[in-house]
Amino acid sequence: MSAQVATTTVATAVPLLAVRGVKTYYGNIIALRGVDLEVHDGEIVTLIGANGAGKSTLMMTIFGNPRAREGQILYEGRDITHMPTHEIVRLRIAQSPEGRRIFGRMTVLENLQLGATIADPARFEEDLARVLRLFPRLKERIDQRGGTLSGGEQQMLAIARALVSRPRLLLLDEPSLGLAPLLVKQIFAAIRELNEREKLTVFLVEQNAFHALKLAHRGYVMVNGEITLSGTGRELLKRPEIRAAYLEGGRR
Amino acid sequence: MSRAAHPGKRPLDILAALKSAVLAALVAFGLFSLLIGLRTDQGPTGALVLTERFGELGAFVAVAFVGVFLRELLLRDKRIDIVRFVPPVVTAAARRIIPFVGPALLVFALVVPVMFFHNRYLLDLSIQILTYVMLGWGLNIVVGLAGLLDLGYVAFYAVGAYSYALLAQNFGLGFWICLPLAGILAAFWGVLLGFPVLRLRGDYLAIVTLAFGEIIRLVLTNWQSFTGGPNGISGIARPSFFGLPFTDGEGGFAATFGLEFTPTHRVVFLYYLILALALVTNIVTVRLRRLPIGRAWEALREDEIACRTLGINTTNTKLTAFAIGAMFGGFAGSFFATRQGFISPESFVFGESALVLAIVVLGGMGSQIGVAVAAAVMLGGFEFFREFQQYRMLVFGFAMVGIMIWRPRGLVATRMPSVFLKERKIVAAEFVAEGRG
Numbered sequence: 001m002s003a004q005v006a007t008t009t010v011a012t013a014v015p016l017l018a019v020r021g022v023k024t025y026y027g028n029i030i031a032l033r034g035v036d037l038e039v040h041d042g043e044i045v046t047l048i049g050a051n052g053a054g055k056s057t058l059m060m061t062i063f064g065n066p067r068a069r070e071g072q073i074l075y076e077g078r079d080i081t082h083m084p085t086h087e088i089v090r091l092r093i094a095q096s097p098e099g100r101r102i103f104g105r106m107t108v109l110e111n112l113q114l115g116a117t118i119a120d121p122a123r124f125e126e127d128l129a130r131v132l133r134l135f136p137r138l139k140e141r142i143d144q145r146g147g148t149l150s151g152g153e154q155q156m157l158a159i160a161r162a163l164v165s166r167p168r169l170l171l172l173d174e175p176s177l178g179l180a181p182l183l184v185k186q187i188f189a190a191i192r193e194l195n196e197r198e199k200l201t202v203f204l205v206e207q208n209a210f211h212a213l214k215l216a217h218r219g220y221v222m223v224n225g226e227i228t229l230s231g232t233g234r235e236l237l238k239r240p241e242i243r244a245a246y247l248e249g250g251r252r
Numbered sequence: 253m254s255r256a257a258h259p260g261k262r263p264l265d266i267l268a269a270l271k272s273a274v275l276a277a278l279v280a281f282g283l284f285s286l287l288i289g290l291r292t293d294q295g296p297t298g299a300l301v302l303t304e305r306f307g308e309l310g311a312f313v314a315v316a317f318v319g320v321f322l323r324e325l326l327l328r329d330k331r332i333d334i335v336r337f338v339p340p341v342v343t344a345a346a347r348r349i350i351p352f353v354g355p356a357l358l359v360f361a362l363v364v365p366v367m368f369f370h371n372r373y374l375l376d377l378s379i380q381i382l383t384y385v386m387l388g389w390g391l392n393i394v395v396g397l398a399g400l401l402d403l404g405y406v407a408f409y410a411v412g413a414y415s416y417a418l419l420a421q422n423f424g425l426g427f428w429i430c431l432p433l434a435g436i437l438a439a440f441w442g443v444l445l446g447f448p449v450l451r452l453r454g455d456y457l458a459i460v461t462l463a464f465g466e467i468i469r470l471v472l473t474n475w476q477s478f479t480g481g482p483n484g485i486s487g488i489a490r491p492s493f494f495g496l497p498f499t500d501g502e503g504g505f506a507a508t509f510g511l512e513f514t515p516t517h518r519v520v521f522l523y524y525l526i527l528a529l530a531l532v533t534n535i536v537t538v539r540l541r542r543l544p545i546g547r548a549w550e551a552l553r554e555d556e557i558a559c560r561t562l563g564i565n566t567t568n569t570k571l572t573a574f575a576i577g578a579m580f581g582g583f584a585g586s587f588f589a590t591r592q593g594f595i596s597p598e599s600f601v602f603g604e605s606a607l608v609l610a611i612v613v614l615g616g617m618g619s620q621i622g623v624a625v626a627a628a629v630m631l632g633g634f635e636f637f638r639e640f641q642q643y644r645m646l647v648f649g650f651a652m653v654g655i656m657i658w659r660p661r662g663l664v665a666t667r668m669p670s671v672f673l674k675e676r677k678i679v680a681a682e683f684v685a686e687g688r689g
Contacts, residue, residue, distance in 0.1 A: 063561060089563030101558035103551050114551050117544065118563035160563070 009165050014077045016041045016169055016201050017062070017093075021212040022071035024054075024061045031057045033225040034071065039169065039203050044195050046212040046233070048246060049222035055205040056098045057129040058222070060174050064093055066086055075169075090118050090165035094167035098205075099172060100158040104147030108138055108157060115161035124164075131160040134190055152183040159187070163194070169201045170194070182210065188215050213237045272316045280316035284309055291357035316482040342540075354621050361527055365520040375519050379526055379591065381631045383584055386530040388611040388623040390580030393537055395609065396618035397546065398573035399553025404445070404465025405608050406440040408578040410472060410600035412585020417485040417595055418478075427491040427590050431583060439575040439581020441468075449568025450567055453556070465605055472597040484596025493521055496634045496661035522591050529587060531582045534620055540576070549573050614655060625663055 015038040031054050039045045045075040061068050066084045073081045080088050089095075089185050094115075103111050111135050112131065132139040135156040141149060142206050146157060155175055160171060164241050172191070176184040188211055196198040206212035213233040219243065221229040229236065289309035295301040333402045361382075368374045387409060394402045415434035419425045425433075451461050479485070490498065496505045496519035505521075506513035540546040547568045551559050554684040559566055589595050611630055615622030633651065655663070 065557070065560060084565075086565045087562040089561065095561045097558060097561050101555050101561075103554040103558065105554060106547075106550060110547060110550075113544075114547055114559075114562055114564070117548070121544075165563070213409045 004252055008196050008202050015039060015101070016043075017203065018072075018074040018077075019058070019062065022034055022058070022061060022068040022073060024057055024066055024068050025041060026057075026066065030223055032068075035222075035225070035227055037220050037227060037230070039201060041168075041201055042189065042195070044202045044204060044216045045099065046206055046216035046219045047222055048206055048219060049053070049208040049244075050211055051207070054225040055222055056166045057175055057225075058206055059095065059203075062088075062093075062171065075167075083091075089165075092168045093171065094162035094165055094169070095171040096158040096173065096175065098160040099177075099210040100162065102149075102154050102157050103217045105145060106200070107145055108142050108149070111157055111161050112138075112164050113161060115164040117165070119165040121141065131163050133162050134163070145228060145247045152187075154177050155179060155183075159190070163231060169199070171205065172202060172204045174207060174210065176206065176211065184211060192216065211236070213242075256388075264323070269321050273321035273615065274322045276316040276320035277313050280313045281472065282310070284312045288312055290562075292409050303677055309384065336634060338470065352641065357621070358531075365523050365643050369516060371521070372519065372626075375516070375523060377631065377635060379519070379523050381628050382523070382526040382530050383588060383591075384535050384611060384626045384627040384631055385524065386584045386587075387581060387608045388615065388627050389530065389533040389537055389620065390577050390584065391608050391612050392577075392620070392623055393540075393549070393580070394577035395551065395612050396455050396623075397537075397541065398549040398570065400570065400573060400578075401461070402453065402577070403458045403462035403602075403605055403609065404468075404572075404604070405461075405577070405581055406579030406600045406605040407440060407445070407465040407468035409443050409585040409604065410468055410579075410597075411438045413583030413589040413595045413599070414472065414479060414485070414585075416586035417488045418587045420597050421485065421487075427489065427586070428644065431586050434586035435579040435582045439579040440541045442574040442576075442578025442581075445578075446571040450570060462602070462605075465600075465602060469597050472600070480596075482597060484594060484598075486594040488595065490518065490592050490593060491521070491525065526584075526587055526591075534585070536580075537620065545569070567688065612650075614652070614662055614666045619662065619664040622662055622664030629663070 017036055022032055022035045034052075037045075037047070045053050047058065048128065059064070060066060062073055064080070064083055068081055071081070072079055073090055074184045075088075077094065078091075079138055080091065081123055086136040103114065104112075109128075112128060113124070116127060119127060132142075137153055138160055139155055141153060145152065149157060155177075159172065159175060162172075175191070175241050176189050178189070189202070192215060195202055204212055204216060213236050216233040219231065219236045221236065222226050229239070229242070231239075291305055292305045293303065306422050317650070358658045364378050365375060368378075387405070387533075390408075391402065391405045394400050394405070412434040415437045416427070416430040419433060420427070420432045445461065445464050449457050450624070452460060465613065471481055475481070492498070493505045496503070496508055498505045498521065501507060502511040502687055504513065505511075505517055511517070542548070548559065548564045552566060552569055552573075556566055559569070588599070592599075607630065611626045612623055614630065615624070615626035633648055640647050
């Protein structure tokens with residue numbers, strides 16, 4: 001049906017998320033040296049880069065923690081650079097942060113309830129059923145403590161927790177970290193399904209460049225706090241410097 | 253080869269045991285040579301006189317030597333394991349009894365004044381225990397649920413007590429009007445403390461709250477004209493039974509109900525008053541835990557950044573935790589004032605904060621019944637060990653160390669999930685984090 005239309009990248013006039021010349025510092029140390037990127041409605045955009053390139057910092061900067069010292073972050077054309085984090089979330093941007101950060105002593109259900117903090121409580125049952133359909137594994141574990149789940153299940157929980165609030169834009173920080181290849185496939189399939197079925201816009205930070213670029217409509221490459229390359233996923237996958245640095249570096 | 257085959261029957265390694273024993277003796281000597289070996293007394297001229305006590309020092313070192321030697325010989329490789337002493341049958345039975353412990357304790361608490369009507373000492377002790385149960389439950393909101401280590405909780409207890417005393421004395425207000433006012437004032441001070449410490453966590457938060465407790469106490473001590481300074485406030489109005497004073501003669505409680513007058517009536521009334529206040533604290537806490545705010549507190553204890561990325565306003569969440577915790581401290585404080593009839597800054601020293609915190613930690617942070625049990629154990633322990641006189645604190649300290657070794661997560665370390673689908677599963681003690689909120 002209309003799912004096909006949603007996957008094709010249509011550059012609308014106002015991007016859903018726009019990062020313009022953002023510079024972020026940790027004390028005196030500069031982490032982002034003026035980053036520009038755009039995420040349009042209905043897209044999957046990925047940001048790849050080596051360790052310490054500033055990918056996660058950008059993710060957190062979009063959420064106002066730490067705050068950008070220079071530049072602007074626009075959501076639907078609205079400046080959110082100086083908004084407190086919890087208010088940014090209310091604009092229906094959800095994040096599954098680096099390192100999962102699930103609540104280990106609380107049950108899976110409680111974790112999901114906390115994910116629905118900003119959502120309409122009347123629709124919680126429905127939202128819960130929806131994410132449990134996406135990750136049936138969590139249904140089996142619903143009364144189990146978050147900390148007792150396996151790594152892959154915890155990752156699923158982190159994504160599910162971000163999804164219960166029905167976001168328009170989902171920020172995912174390294175969902176494949178520390179997971180077996182089969183689980184990575186499952187998680188990426190779930191992301192694709194969400195994008196196609198529910199037109200969820202996804203901004204994905206990844207080290208697993210091959211999978212991420214295959215999944216994404218467009219990609220950005222970050223080196224040392226700067227965007228050095230951008231293009232469609234396919235284009236980037238073909239570029240020799242990407243292949244050398246992120247795909248075959250380990251093999252040959 | 254036979255060693256590997258029978259690890260339990262290793263030959264006695266006397267040499268190694270001797271080595272450890274000598275080492276322990278040396279450490280004991282180093283520790284106690286100044287503590288025990290030397291003693292200074294004030295001589296007749298006022299100068300210090302040094303006496304040597306080599307005999308006692310020798311005894312301590314010998315005890316260390318023999319103790320370690322025997323332990324190395326006999327108990328090596330054997331951990332002291334609680335499972336060895338308690339057969340699984342008992343554990344299983346205990347697990348079945350657990351759901352009934354709370355109601356049983358409640359029924360017991362209700363009949364205490366009837367059973368011990370003529371034992372004034374026990375009634376007073378029970379009132380004291382219940383006061384600390386209430387303080388423990390109040391602090392549990394801040395420390396156990398929200399995970400904010402508060403070392404100055406006694407400040408809110410003081411604010412509540414002084415609010416009641418000053419309002420009752422200066423404006424002639426009754427207990428039931430002052431009680432909510434005291435709670436509101438304490439909550440206000442809770443927010444006031446909360447604001448500057450919003451960014452702090454862990455050790456830093458503990459230090460600032462500790463300072464806050466001391467500031468309140470010092471202000472109370474030095475603001476002579478307002479608080480009466482170190483002399484405190486005396487003659488605080490006693491509570492009445494809904495307008496009937498507990499006095500002998502016409503119009504008193506005893507005369508109205510046709511009872512023979514006895515001062516115990518007031519004590520029993522106070523007992524039920526604090527029991528009711530404590531139960532209100534408990535019910536409110538349990539209800540709050542099921543509401544979004546209670547969940548947000550617990551989530552805040554687990555991970556503050558995750559909370560923010562889920563849209564929880566951490567500032568408000570922390571402030572409400574401080575305010576509600578402080579409010580119950582204030583209620584308890586005004587009860588304390590009306591019960592004692594006299595308050596002074598001396599009642600609100602750091603030791604009180606430490607005691608309440610110890611109750612919360614010992615009870616297993618976040619556990620309601622654990623706090624109640626811990627309060628009874630702590631205060632009952634104080635009384636029980638009274639006959640050890642100056643060794644009381646020593647014995648008590650050993651008992652605490654023992655509890656922390658064998659029950660490092662507190663007496664009742666399980667956590668009940670606040671929501672569940674089919675059945676409520678207890679989160680076992682092993683999964684409850686140690687040393688963290």
